[in-house]
Amino acid sequence: MADNDPVNDHLDAFTALLAPEGRALLDAVRDTDPADELAVATRLRREHPAELVSAALGQARLRQRAAAKFGTEDAGRMYFTPNGVEQSTRASVAAYRAARMRELGIGSVADLCCGIGGDAIALARAGIRVLAVDRDPLTVAAARANMAALGLADLVEVREADVTEVGTAGFDAVFVDPARRGGRGRIFDPEAYSPPLSWAVETARTTAHAALKVAPGIPHEAVPGDAEAEWISDGGDVKEAVLWFGTAPGAIRATLLPGPRSLLSRGLPDPGVRPVGRYLYEPDGAVIRAHLVAEVAESLDGGLVDATIAYVTADTLRPTPYATAYEITDQLPFNVKKLKALLRERAVGTLTVKKRGSAVEPEELRRKVKPQGPNAATVFLTRVAGAPTMLVGHPA
Structure with missing residues (x-):
C-alpha cells in the first residue's frame, strides 16, 4: 500500500496509542470535556505529535461513549473504533x-x-x-x-x-x-x-x-x-x-x-379483543418481537384493546416481569381539546405520552395540550376496537 493510504494512517495512529507515550497521553486526556478539547489539544501539541494528540482525544471520546455499554471501568481500559x-x-x-x-x-x-x-x-x-x-x-x-x-x-x-x-x-x-x-x-x-x-x-x-x-x-x-x-x-x-x-x-x-x-412460546392463538378494563399492560419489546403477547395476556387473564395493537387490558392487577402495568382512569375518543381540558382539571404538568397505532407524535401532542401543574399522568394514543382513542392513567 502507498504511504499515504488512510487505512495505514489510522492503524499507525492507533498503534502509537499502545506505546508508552500514547498510553500516558490517554491517561492525561481521559476525562476531557468535549467543550475543552480544543484548548487541551493546543496545549498538548506543544509537547507531543499532533497526530498522536488527535488519536488520544478521539479514543477518549470513544471510551466515554462506550461506558454505557461496557461500564466505566472496562471502557476506561479498552480501545475502540467508531464502528466498534x-x-x-x-x-x-x-x-x-x-x-x-x-x-x-x-x-x-x-x-x-x-x-x-x-x-x-x-x-x-x-x-x-x-x-x-x-x-x-x-x-x-x-x-x-x-x-x-x-x-x-x-x-x-x-x-x-x-x-x-x-x-x-x-x-x-x-x-x-x-x-x-x-x-x-x-x-x-x-x-x-x-x-x-x-x-x-x-x-x-x-x-x-x-x-x-x-x-x-x-x-x-x-x-x-x-x-x-x-x-x-x-x-x-x-x-x-x-x-x-x-x-x-x-x-x-x-x-x-x-x-x-x-x-417461552406455547403456540397460543392470538388473544381476543375486549373492552378496556381497569389496567393496561404494555408488554416488553422482546415479548412483542417474539410474538409472545398471547402468553402474557393469558397469564393476566386479559385481552387486547384492538386486534392489531400489542396492549393487553385486564380488570385485575397481577405482577409480571414481561409487561408494565398502568391503571387507567379515563378513556376518550381522540380529541386534543378534550384531553387538554382533562389535564388542566387534573393539574397535570408532567405528561408521559406513549403511542401504538397512532400517527400523532408525542412532542406534538405535548405542545398542543401545554401540561401545567404538580401532578403526573400517562396518556396512550392508540386504537380501541379500531377507533382512535386516548387512554389516560398512571403506572400501577
Whole structure:
C-alpha cells in the first residue's frame, strides 16, 4: 500500500496509542470535556505529535461513549473504533449469552466477525477459549489490544482474516455477528448482511452448537426451522435477536435482562379483543418481537384493546416481569381539546405520552395540550376496537 493510504494512517495512529507515550497521553486526556478539547489539544501539541494528540482525544471520546455499554471501568481500559462502539454487543447481553454457552458445556468458540471483541471478552470471562476473527486491520488491532488490556490474551486468539475462509473444525461452537450496517445505515434484509445470513446458517450447522446474532426486526419466516429464536431486551430496550443451533429447534423465547427472565412460546392463538378494563399492560419489546403477547395476556387473564395493537387490558392487577402495568382512569375518543381540558382539571404538568397505532407524535401532542401543574399522568394514543382513542392513567 502507498504511504499515504488512510487505512495505514489510522492503524499507525492507533498503534502509537499502545506505546508508552500514547498510553500516558490517554491517561492525561481521559476525562476531557468535549467543550475543552480544543484548548487541551493546543496545549498538548506543544509537547507531543499532533497526530498522536488527535488519536488520544478521539479514543477518549470513544471510551466515554462506550461506558454505557461496557461500564466505566472496562471502557476506561479498552480501545475502540467508531464502528466498534456503535455495533458491539452490550456487556450485559454478551455476559448472558456467554453464560448460556457455558451451561451448554461449550468450552471453545470460533467468534466470527468479532469486532472490537465485546463478545470474546464475555466468553473468555466465562472460561471459554475463543478464536476471534475479523477482516478489518484496525478492528483487529483494537480487539487484540482489548484482550491484553483486560488480561484475557491467554484465552483469546485474535486473527485478521476473511471469516468465510476460516475453518471451524475443533471448536465446540460458532458465534457469528454479521455486519448489519452499510453506507446508508442499518441493513434490514438478512441476505444483505456481511456475510449473508444464509452463509452464517450454513456455518452454524457445521458445529454442535452455534449462535447467530441478528437484528431484532428479523422476520419470523426468515428463522430456519432447526433454530431456536431468542429476542433479548436489557432494561426494557430490545437489543438483538439470536438464532441458536443445537438447543431447541423451533423454540421461540423472549429474554429480559437484568435477570435473566425468559418467556417461552406455547403456540397460543392470538388473544381476543375486549373492552378496556381497569389496567393496561404494555408488554416488553422482546415479548412483542417474539410474538409472545398471547402468553402474557393469558397469564393476566386479559385481552387486547384492538386486534392489531400489542396492549393487553385486564380488570385485575397481577405482577409480571414481561409487561408494565398502568391503571387507567379515563378513556376518550381522540380529541386534543378534550384531553387538554382533562389535564388542566387534573393539574397535570408532567405528561408521559406513549403511542401504538397512532400517527400523532408525542412532542406534538405535548405542545398542543401545554401540561401545567404538580401532578403526573400517562396518556396512550392508540386504537380501541379500531377507533382512535386516548387512554389516560398512571403506572400501577
